[in-house]
Amino acid sequence: MCGIVGYVGGDEALPVLLDGMRKLEYRGYDSAGVAVVADGDIGVVRKAGHLQALVDELGATSLPGSLGIGHTRWATHGAPTDLNAHPHRDCSGKVAVVHNGIIENHDSIRAGLRSQGHKLTSDTDTEVVAHLIESILAAESCSLREAVQGAIEKLEGAFALVCVAAGEPDCIVAARQEAPIIVGAADGMGIVASGIPALLAYTRNVTPLDDRQIAEVRAGSVRIFDFEGREQSVETVMVEWSLDAAEKGGYEDFMLKEIFEQPAALRDTMRERFRSLGKVTLDEVHWSTEELARITKIVVVACGTSYHAGMMAKHSIEHWTRIPVELDLASEFRYRDPVLDEHSLVIGIAQSGETADTLAAIRFARRMGAKVVAVTNVVGSSITRDADAILFTHAGPEIAVAGTKTFLAQLAALNILALYLAQERGSMPPAKIAETIDAMRALPEQVDEVLAAQGEINRAAKRYAGARDFLYIGRGVGMTVAMEGALKLKEISYIHAEGYAAGELKHGAIALVEPGVPVVAILTGVSPLYDKMLANVEEVRARGAETILVAHPGDERARSLANELFEVPITKPLLTPVLDTVTLQLLAYFIAKEKGLSPDKPRNLAKSVTVE
Ligand code: AGP
Numbered sequence: 001m002c003g004i005v006g007y008v009g010g011d012e013a014l015p016v017l018l019d020g021m022r023k024l025e026y027r028g029y030d031s032a033g034v035a036v037v038a039d040g041d042i043g044v045v046r047k048a049g050h051l052q053a054l055v056d057e058l059g060a061t062s063l064p065g066s067l068g069i070g071h072t073r074w075a076t077h078g079a080p081t082d083l084n085a086h087p088h089r090d091c092s093g094k095v096a097v098v099h100n101g102i103i104e105n106h107d108s109i110r111a112g113l114r115s116q117g118h119k120l121t122s123d124t125d126t127e128v129v130a131h132l133i134e135s136i137l138a139a140e141s142c143s144l145r146e147a148v149q150g151a152i153e154k155l156e157g158a159f160a161l162v163c164v165a166a167g168e169p170d171c172i173v174a175a176r177q178e179a180p181i182i183v184g185a186a187d188g189m190g191i192v193a194s195g196i197p198a199l200l201a202y203t204r205n206v207t208p209l210d211d212r213q214i215a216e217v218r219a220g221s222v223r224i225f226d227f228e229g230r231e232q233s234v235e236t237v238m239v240e241w242s243l244d245a246a247e248k249g250g251y252e253d254f255m256l257k258e259i260f261e262q263p264a265a266l267r268d269t270m271r272e273r274f275r276s277l278g279k280v281t282l283d284e285v286h287w288s289t290e291e292l293a294r295i296t297k298i299v300v301v302a303c304g305t306s307y308h309a310g311m312m313a314k315h316s317i318e319h320w321t322r323i324p325v326e327l328d329l330a331s332e333f334r335y336r337d338p339v340l341d342e343h344s345l346v347i348g349i350a351q352s353g354e355t356a357d358t359l360a361a362i363r364f365a366r367r368m369g370a371k372v373v374a375v376t377n378v379v380g381s382s383i384t385r386d387a388d389a390i391l392f393t394h395a396g397p398e399i400a401v402a403g404t405k406t407f408l409a410q411l412a413a414l415n416i417l418a419l420y421l422a423q424e425r426g427s428m429p430p431a432k433i434a435e436t437i438d439a440m441r442a443l444p445e446q447v448d449e450v451l452a453a454q455g456e457i458n459r460a461a462k463r464y465a466g467a468r469d470f471l472y473i474g475r476g477v478g479m480t481v482a483m484e485g486a487l488k489l490k491e492i493s494y495i496h497a498e499g500y501a502a503g504e505l506k507h508g509a510i511a512l513v514e515p516g517v518p519v520v521a522i523l524t525g526v527s528p529l530y531d532k533m534l535a536n537v538e539e540v541r542a543r544g545a546e547t548i549l550v551a552h553p554g555d556e557r558a559r560s561l562a563n564e565l566f567e568v569p570i571t572k573p574l575l576t577p578v579l580d581t582v583t584l585q586l587l588a589y590f591i592a593k594e595k596g597l598s599p600d601k602p603r604n605l606a607k608s609v610t611v612e
Helices: 013-027 051-058 106-115 127-139 144-152 254-260 262-270 289-293 304-321 356-367 405-425 430-451 454-464 477-493 502-507 527-542 556-560 573-594
Strands: 003-009 031-038 041-048 067-073 095-103 157-165 172-177 182-186 189-193 205-208 213-218 221-226 297-302 325-329 344-349 371-376 389-392 469-474 496-501 518-522 546-551 564-567
Touching: 003 013, 003 095, 003 157, 003 172, 003 213, 013 031, 013 051, 013 067, 013 189, 031 051, 031 095, 031 157, 041 051, 041 095, 067 095, 067 157, 095 127, 106 127, 127 144, 127 157, 144 157, 144 172, 144 213, 172 189, 182 213, 182 221, 189 213, 254 262, 254 573, 262 405, 262 430, 289 405, 297 304, 297 356, 304 325, 304 344, 304 405, 304 477, 304 573, 344 356, 344 405, 356 371, 371 405, 389 405, 405 430, 405 573, 430 573, 454 546, 454 564, 454 573, 469 477, 469 502, 469 527, 477 496, 477 502, 477 518, 477 573, 496 502, 502 527, 518 527, 518 573, 527 546, 527 556, 546 556, 546 573
Parallel strands: 297 325, 297 344, 344 371, 371 389, 469 496, 469 518, 518 546, 546 564
Antiparallel strands: 003 067, 003 189, 031 041, 031 067, 095 157, 157 172, 172 213, 182 189, 182 205, 213 221
């Protein structure tokens, strides 16, 4: 949540800040602001609304200076107004701070600062930090970094803070406690950001700060300290994402581009893991076959779309390995007193690698002695430090808030892990593993076939964009698809939608069905349950629902019951979510477009949820 950028170097800071903020706007877009240091002063411009509102406000103002910070906000404390937009300053206007996270004890700090005569002007938790730094700089002769260190001693909560001071016009200070911040330096410049896309144009060697670290970033140099002021070694990771990947590349929206990038995301996620004929190679999983054989249960923890990927994984892991799988929302997991031991394997899934609940869940699991595998798309993200093994998805940067290509890549990674466990534990005949690998390898081309139906799906979207409620129903892995389809529609079109187990419908939700309610039903990959699914479709039709069916080509029974029918190619039943989901992503996208909404920046949401 919140996009943060800082720049120091030989060029004008403002264009670099705005470019980085544009790349990180997906992290928060209710207000934006910049602060540029020059001539012993800090120029600040802030504006409520999307980044464009700030750009309009800046107009011809150039805010000259070669050191600055910028912020796009996702509000936690204080409404999204000009006054609450970051950067926040101290009384003198000589210190400016941007922040992502929540400072839990800001009320008591604020009261203390007020009693000392400080004038705080916003409703945010962040502003106190600027005033704390001001107090320390006034009382002691110290550097900005030392003042930030002193200020954060007083803070409770999670934060990524980036600070500048008029008195130190060559240095940016960044600090991290449980919220991501990355720093980098190249020839003659230093850069700080809350997400990789903002740094890509300048450097690919980046240093994600660890918890309780402070960075001092200057043109061409980075120094790292711990919260006690001891200098640390600077460790860099190499980012392979291409610069173009964070651009729209001719598509109207990032979401549409990312939907169309899914065949590549699948190929890139599978390539190395399927390099040996008929076998799964997972270099990332270092446990011995004996250790893997001792696993007695698997627990999957995740949020939102990643949770739906976990729901799908439960089916394939249990079917292929016969290991029982529990599935938990990460926000619930550690509060329910789960039973875990050293024979438990916990899989934490987070495309961003920064979701606070998922991080807390896997840390808890490790403390309980469980083995932890993380599935993530972001190199250097927090989850990569908290897991025993990391399974990267190779989807490239995902900018649209709604997860699409990262979800498909997660499905691939989780199926790879399931097959690997089956292979190592001998629970699946090698021929079956080889056959499943072949089916997975065919998926990218099959996704292309689904994408080719975009015109038809767009036409149907126009027909249903006026609906108030949608129901999505499925059985088995089809239920996963229904849940994910409903989430996509809700988040970008603001239409109420529920994903439901088709068999459960008549126990309550069928009361919602009335003439005009569209019901999306997943009829693929359910062979033993196909007749039951059709019966459920008949039931909703009998109550006046309009049916949108996802079925395999040539399914005439489905066609006879469909107001709209979308065909997806045949694959193995457990792999059908990969194909079905693409249809429903396009349906949600086109409905949002028909309603004139911006699918990339849905209201109230942020791409990376770094607070609980
Ligand atoms: C996806 O469309 C949503 N924006 C959201 O549910 C997301 O999946 C969730 O916040 C989890 O994110 P993560 O994968 O980064 O943990």
